[in-house]
Amino acid sequence: MMKGSVLMYQVATVALLALACSLAFAYDPSPLQDFCVAVDKYDSAVFVNGKFCKDPKDVKAEDFFFPGLDIAGDTSSGQGSNVTAVTVEQLPGLNTLGISLARIDFASYGLNPPHTHPRGTEFIIVLEGTLLVGFVTSNQADGKNRLFTKVLNTGDVFVFPIGLIHFQWNPKKSKAIAFAGLSSQNPGVITIANAVFGSEPPINPDVLIKAFQVDKNVIELLQKQFWK
Structure with missing residues (x-):
């Protein structure tokens, strides 16, 4: 199988799993129409939760399209990682569908530092390299916060429950690539530091x-x- 075909297959798998997660454990409200392509605020309109809808007669195929996830992100930052997000902000057709996606690139020893997604559960699949990942629970009955960690290799999947602090770290000298699916069109991100x-x-x-x-x-x- 060609390398490009393998990548497409893996990305499709991520998207399908994220969609299944979204349908089974929906956090965003369920849509009541085929689609609601996001547009900027209209005059005199009220912002409630999400985005306003484009008139269906003006919707185009491009509203459901986002190119470029085959391109590596710039990992020259101090953390040595780069997140290419595909939420409703980048792909208006995601509005009301309760799903989003991200590509995460890691330089050698790169870190996606501790953060949370207040509105979405996340799972990742490693496409290349090795990652040490983990999340911390909320305080338990004994008052402690339990840490769950796992070393992931190519093809491995891991889930981070909604709202919990989590991280991904590349412990090796070679680069790493992962794709993430999230159960919200706009999961948000709070980087702790x-x-x-x-x-x-x-x-x-x-x-x-x-x-x-x-x-x-x-x-x-x-x-x-x-x-x-």
């Missing part, structure tokens, strides 16, 4: 000093140097 140390306006340092039980200088350094 950015949210805590890089919010605008910044969180009062006294709050962070108390929360992390560290010196003020440490907090000030983190607020200046959190990654973007």
Whole structure:
């Protein structure tokens, strides 16, 4: 089988599994029409939850099309990773369908740092290389947060439950590629370091000093140097 065909097969598998997850465990509201292609806000309209619909007579095939996931993302950032998201923002035809997709590229020892998706469960399939992945539970009856981790190789799949903090790390010198499916058209992402140390306006340092039980200088350094 040609390399391109293998990639297409793997991507199709991800999309189908994500769709099955979305149908079985839907979090976004179920659609009441064939499609609702997203458009920008109309004058005097009210934004509720999601996007406004394009007039069906103006809908085109391009509204359901997104090219370029065969192209590697730029991993030159400090974290050594790149996420190419395909949510309703990039693909308007996803609106109301409760599904989205992402390609994640990792340089050697690259990290997709701890983050959460407040509106979607995520699963990933590794297309190339090796990843160490994991998620942390909410506090259990004993007050502890349990960590689940797994080393994934090519063809392996792992699921991150909705809203839980999770990460993916490439522990090897060679690159890695993964595709992710999410059970929401707009799952959102909260990167922990950015949210805590890089919010605008910044969180009062006294709050962070108390929360992390560290010196003020440490907090000030983190607020200046959190990654973007």
